[in-house]
Amino acid sequence: MHMNSAPHLLTEDRPEYERLLDDALRHAHERPELAALGERLNAVQLRTMALAAVALITATAATEYEHYVKTRDEVRAALCDRDAARAPDDPGRPGAGIGAVVTVLAPMLAGTAALIFLLVGYILKMLEPPPEFATTMVGAGWFFAAVTAAAIFVAAVGLLVAALRNGSTSRAARGAGEALLDDVAQAKDAWRQALLERGILPFLRDALAQPAAGPAAPAPYRPAGRLPKIGYSRPDFAGPDDGPAAAPRPTFTSPDFSSPDFGGPEHELD
Template sequence: MHMNSASHLLTEDRPEFERLLDDALRTAPDRPGLADLGQRLNSEQLRTMVLDANSLVTAAAAAEYEHFVKVRAELRAPAAASVRASVLSPAADGATAGAGLAAVLAVLAPVLAGTAAVIFLLAGYVLKALDPAPAFGSTLVTAGWFFAALTAAAILAAAVGLLLTALRNGSNEVHPESEEGGDELSDEVARARDAWRHALLERGIVPFLSAALADPSAGPTAPAPYRAAGRMPDLGYSRPDFASPDEGQAGHERPSFTSPDFTSPDFGGPDHRPE
């Protein structure tokens, strides 16, 4: 990633840039260079100008931002690799398949057994209420109570299985902050982020606002990105030099033209008459 010219922030870092800008505008009365805020340009106008020139402003802290993004990527890489490895490993695939089958059985067994218990008990007691009662009515009632007991056992087994699964997943959970070197890397990311924020505020946002307030030609209608000529601090770029194509060519003269002479075809002197 090369950010030596125009620095383009990642999407996740743009809100932080806007927060720094809002903080600078809110604390403008405490800064000597921003004391004129509100006299000619208000906060909303200055905010719009900075956002229009965001590439120019963020380029002032390009080096710090590049370091911050690099360190943050290094912190995220081990966690992403461990998750990817655990998902793609054969053991994980087998465990996932086993857990899926167990979950299906844990759900279906109580439902099927309970349904059978209700059917057998309902049919058995209806038949036993008849007069005379059929002999297999008692058999249906006995089968119904058997499935009812089976339903209770399936529910208990499912609860125990869920508890064991939760305990096993809790013991295997990976905490990035507990890994060796994780805390040090997190501290380095925090330091890199603070360094980028400080550089962006002090070398980018505040100088831009000061230059805009100091230039009487700057205003809401100024072209974007706004550049206050002669007052904008050096942000790591130089404006191109433009010269007229004729400039610097000594002795160059513009082409001269003379109008042609026209005479009437019938005019040939006082003694000449047309035929």
């Protein structure tokens, strides 16, 4: 897009243009310059004309629209980059995935081993006489129980640290995202205001001000000036007295037929 040319209205922004136009027509009675609405042109006819002239109407706010589209595209790109950076289990960082697996599996494995050793050890101690390795198995069971407690504690601390870090990052990212969205909202409001004040309202006002305007002949909109005269002039038909002199009518003579008494020699009288 170039600043010296009007950017084409994108398909995603067409509904916004129509909403702005409908809102202007809905509140036309509140604007003195649109007080003639309904006398010669109704809201449906004006809407049809404004939709046909959308390219020229939106050209009046080309600078604001270009800024709005540029800001919106930049914010979308920034948000996509942020989401990609926060994607979990990045293939380029295998250590993060291994650490998470160890943190989850260590308490489970240690707890299972502690349960087995303690259960078997105490069952063996109930025998008479108890085996010598029963005490060893009970001691191993308590060792794995201590490992389980330590692993749970480490996992809890890791989760807490990760939550605090992610929370601060999320708040910062959320604050940055809200600031970017505010920029988009401000750019959009500026475009809507310029489009309404410099494009839609002047078009509606000029369409209603044309004395020869008609619903069947919408005129093209020129943003820099007023609308051309809408309508048509009745052709001139000359009356019979004003036309050229009539040419003389042709005359015809009836054929000259001779009577039988004046015929040829074969018809001579005796």
